[in-house]
């Protein structure tokens with residue numbers, strides 16, 4: 001086994017700290033597309049399995065016995081698979097030996113991670129604890145992971161460079177998506193890390209917009225949130241581009257978001273609570289909205305009232321790496337806030353060296369949020385509703401980079417993608 005996988009497994013075993021319980025981590029199986037088309041969705045091994053084995057293996061299973069170490073169980077390759085898919089044998093212990101392996105350990109508690117194996121009686125508590133500890137062990141990215149992320153980022157940068165020059169009135173969202181993803185694939189991407197978001201005009205205010213045939217209008221802008229994936233490692237970038245010369249309001253709002261994002265990135269230091277970075281950026285955005293005459297009051301008190309969340313209704317970011325969400329989550333014992341301005345945080349933990357986290361503030365004019373009479377009443381004094389009414393078709397602006405936490409200055413992995421107007 002490669003040295004980096006040995007190091008990973010040793011780190012995970014130490015994090016589990018087990019004496020008697022055993023752990024199974026399943027890769028999972030392809031999922032059929034309904035309708036008898038003889039097709040499956042693209043197969044990706046469960047990320048918990050992939051992290052420990054670093055290969056795609058349909059039906060694969062890695063086990064850990066604290067008394068004996070790791071075993072890689074692999075399915076036998078059938079003749080059909082050799083004929084139709086060109087599959088060859090994979091190194092490992094034949095899966096047919098798993099029942100005997102389990103029988104020899106009967107009576108010991110089992111943690112079942114990855115995709116659950118049928119017919120294995122797992123202990124719910126032991127499973128939850130092992131999963132939490134594995135998630136924490138996955139968070140800091142090792143050199144192999146970072147090298148892949150840098151390649152994914154380079155492919156992403158190539159796609160953004162290609163699409164940027166094509167943004168002009170008349171282009172469709174779908175047409176821009178095609179050029180962007182072509183750039184990714186020409187530069188090594190194997191897949192997109194998630195469904196590409198391209199929203200023109202008011203569509204830029206739909207947080208996860210699926211591009212369609214809408215054309216970019218004169219004086220509108222386009223929001224693109226996309227990333228390439230290589231060897232299972234993801235990149236996740238958002239930029240907003242004006243079609244032609246940016247209008248006054250676009251420029252003003254853009255500067256507010258960019259300022260919040262740049263200052264937020266600078267706060268990404270080891271030991272800093274992610275929730276505090278989020279709140280500091282929320283405060284900067286609120287201050288900017290006061291400057292634009294959209295919010296009224298002191299930025300601190302506006303954030304305390306969650307007034308910023310009317311225009312910034314999502315968390316500041318999430319871990320990215322092995323997949324677009326990597327091992328995001330909350331420290332054990334922490335619960336989601338019920339506050340409107342904090343409930344959507346995907347992460348709640350102190351930042352640590354080698355975490356990679358997205359910093360992606362945005363400001364939007366979302367009719368579904370802003371036309372709600374209850375909110376209009378609660379924030380009667382905090383919001384200049386007459387001005388908001390003129391902006392309900394504007395959409396939104398988000399700016400997102402992937403930031404590697406280091407012992408010193410944060411390292412912006414996606415810095416090659418320009419974000420100045």
Ligand SMILES: [Mn+2]
Nearest residue numbers: 236358360400
């Ligand atoms: Mn993101």
